Amino acid sequence: MKICFYNVDLSYIDYLKKYESEKKGYTRVPNVQYKSGNNKFFYGAVLEIEGINYFVPISSKQHNKQDDLPIRTKDKYKRELSTLRFAYMLPIPRACIFYLDINEEKNKTRQETLRKKLAFCMRNRDKIFRQAQKTYERVVNKVSEGLVNNACDFKLLEQAYKEYIESL
Numbered sequence: 001m002k003i004c005f006y007n008v009d010l011s012y013i014d015y016l017k018k019y020e021s022e023k024k025g026y027t028r029v030p031n032v033q034y035k036s037g038n039n040k041f042f043y044g045a046v047l048e049i050e051g052i053n054y055f056v057p058i059s060s061k062q063h064n065k066q067d068d069l070p071i072r073t074k075d076k077y078k079r080e081l082s083t084l085r086f087a088y089m090l091p092i093p094r095a096c097i098f099y100l101d102i103n104e105e106k107n108k109t110r111q112e113t114l115r116k117k118l119a120f121c122m123r124n125r126d127k128i129f130r131q132a133q134k135t136y137e138r139v140v141n142k143v144s145e146g147l148v149n150n151a152c153d154f155k156l157l158e159q160a161y162k163e164y165i166e167s168l
Contacts, residue, residue, distance in 0.1 A: 003125065005041045005100040005118060006055060008032060012096040012164070019160040020153060028152045030057050030088045038110070041100050043084060043121050044092070047132040049154075052161055054089045055097065056132060058082050058117065067135040067147060069128065071120045081117050084128065086135035087151035091161040095168065 013032050020027040032040040044055030060082050062070060069084040102118065105111040121128060138144055139151045 003045070005114065006044055006097040007039060007041050007100055008055070008092055009096040012092065015164060016090060016157055016160055020156060023156055024153065028088065028150065029090065030085070032057070043128070044097065046089065046128055047136060049136065049158070052091045052158055054132060055092050056084050056086055056089045059085050067138070069131055071117050073116050073120065081113060086131055087139065087147060089132060089135070089154070090152065091158050093161065093165055
């Protein structure tokens with residue numbers, strides 16, 4: 001699978017939200033629809049667990065949490081572009097991801113920003129993979145109560161993923 005940016009089927013995101021909400025009473029699955037019309041996209045696949053690919057959402061906001069990775073450039077005017085949010089990684093079936101072709105972006109400023117973000121991610125691929133593994137292990141092993149309370153329930157979402165695949 002090509003490591004790049006992807007859009008995710010919104011109905012699959014809704015399915016994960018509903019599944020986690022029914023089991024836990026709330027969900028940490030991120031909102032991916034913005035009012036601006038530009039939906040949140042994912043960098044993937046950053047991690048594979050027992051044949052399940054995990055994709056990490058990219059937030060347009062700059063966050064400063066231990067399990068986030070700021071996307072930075074060398075641009076002196078705008079150094080931090082966005083954040084990879086590992087606590088909100090999602091298991092996503094191949095049928096639910098769609099390659100984000102940067103060349104098809106009509107807004108040239110957004111197109112250039114996407115290129116910079118992707119270039120950062122490609123340069124830091126190993127670091128991203130290590131952070132994905134570390135966050136996954138910290139959440140699953142309940143190393144930090146604060147992180148567990150504010151992260152997706154990876155094991156629960158893996159079950160939702162498997163049930164979704166079986167229903168196809």
